[in-house]
Amino acid sequence: MKPSEILELLRQEVWVLGRHAYAIRKSLYGDVTTYISNMVLNYTNVCVVGCSFCAFYKPPHSGYLYTVDEAVEKVLEVDAAHGIRQVLIQGGVNPEVGIEYFEELFRRIKSKAPHIAIHALSPLEVEYLSRRERSSYREILERLKNAGMESMPGGGGEILVDSVRKTIAPKKIDTETWLRIMEEAHKLDIPTSATMMYGHVETLEDIAVHMYRVAELQQKTGGFLAFIAWNFEPGGSELGKKIPHPKTSATLLRIIATARIVFNNLIPHIQTGWLTAGPETAQLAMYFGADDFGGTLYGEKVLEWKRVEAPIDRREDVVRIIKAAGFKPAERDNYYRVIKSPSGHVET
Numbered sequence: 331m332k333p334s335e336i337l338e339l340l341r342q343e344v345w346v347l348g349r350h351a352y353a354i355r356k357s358l359y360g361d362v363t364t365y366i367s368n369m370v371l372n373y374t375n376v377c378v379v380g381c382s383f384c385a386f387y388k389p390p391h392s393g394y395l396y397t398v399d400e401a402v403e404k405v406l407e408v409d410a411a412h413g414i415r416q417v418l419i420q421g422g423v424n425p426e427v428g429i430e431y432f433e434e435l436f437r438r439i440k441s442k443a444p445h446i447a448i449h450a451l452s453p454l455e456v457e458y459l460s461r462r463e464r465s466s467y468r469e470i471l472e473r474l475k476n477a478g479m480e481s482m483p484g485g486g487g488e489i490l491v492d493s494v495r496k497t498i499a500p501k502k503i504d505t506e507t508w509l510r511i512m513e514e515a516h517k518l519d520i521p522t523s524a525t526m527m528y529g530h531v532e533t534l535e536d537i538a539v540h541m542y543r544v545a546e547l548q549q550k551t552g553g554f555l556a557f558i559a560w561n562f563e564p565g566g567s568e569l570g571k572k573i574p575h576p577k578t579s580a581t582l583l584r585i586i587a588t589a590r591i592v593f594n595n596l597i598p599h600i601q602t603g604w605l606t607a608g609p610e611t612a613q614l615a616m617y618f619g620a621d622d623f624g625g626t627l628y629g630e631k632v633l634e635w636k637r638v639e640a641p642i643d644r645r646e647d648v649v650r651i652i653k654a655a656g657f658k659p660a661e662r663d664n665y666y667r668v669i670k671s672p673s674g675h676v677e678t
């Protein structure tokens with residue numbers, strides 16, 4: 331689909347889009363909505379990139395950095411309390427952290443808890459590590475994979491249009507670099523997610539171009555497992571002073587429905603984006619094409635204040651929300667495979 335065709339879809343009435351997207355979702359997944367029991371390990375909040383939309387980062391010497399021991403302990407604690415299947419490891423670009431930190435962290439987690447999949451870092455951190463270690467993207471990704479990294483989130487995708495990136499995050503990697511690192515990961519059989527953060531300075535045309543670029547790479551590699559759209563949350567960020575109000579739920583529903591149509595036969599899973607949208611909108615999102623709720627996100631710190639607004643802290647909370655919307659919850663693993671009990675029943 332060309333960007334102009336995607337734009338035409340984005341401009342349709344939201345319920346028309348929703349009906350179309352729901353029909354596709356229903357034919358692929360019926361009434362099943364998957365979710366994962368996972369935690370987020372924000373190993374540091376120190377970052378030198380300083381994006382205007384980020385209320386999480388602190389400059390060097392003003393924030394925290396977990397030692398590998400502390401980080402491993404946190405993962406094991408959450409696993410003992412809740413039984414997790416995935417840890418999402420993300421932080422800022424902290425100049426004190428080299429690749430050995432991640433190699434040791436991944437190896438230690440895998441040796442103590444091999445059942446926990448490591449979903450870690452992002453193209454931004456890979457680019458930083460490649461400069462720090464004077465190695466290619468491929469070499470960095472190979473080392474991370476050998477240490478236990480199984481998949482990579484799509485962090486830093488924001489909007490894949492350089493004029494937008496320059497406005498909201500001028501020190502962040504450009505569109506081409508984000509796409510190149512994703513391509514390298516896919517070539518090494520590291521599946522990834524494609525993310526998009528909307529609701530700031532972008533136009534509908536920019537959103538169409540973003541989806542087009544993701545679809546174009548997916549046609550080449552097939553390595554994106556899911557598409558996840560996040561709303562910009564002003565919080566205490568610099569950008570929030572200029573854009574104090576987030577977009578309404580209708581924007582998310584429009585984007586999710588368009589994504590389901592655009593990525594049909596390309597990217598299998600579309601997430602609800604519950605963290606920024608809230609549980610009620612996430613329930614509606616399932617009627618607009620989303621088939622995956624996302625995770626429990628134990629320990630998440632970047633949008634901690636949003637989790638206070640909508641505490642979804644246990645598997646039971648996710649299951650209840652999915653069921654209340656009229657869908658059948660099914661727990662999945664890191665690769666979006668539904669987990670079945672030995673008797674063949676789907677675990678809910």
Ligand code: SF4
Pocket residue numbers: 377378379380381384385386387421422423454499
């Ligand atoms: S969004 Fe990420 S890269 Fe940007 S300032 Fe925050 S932590 Fe750093």
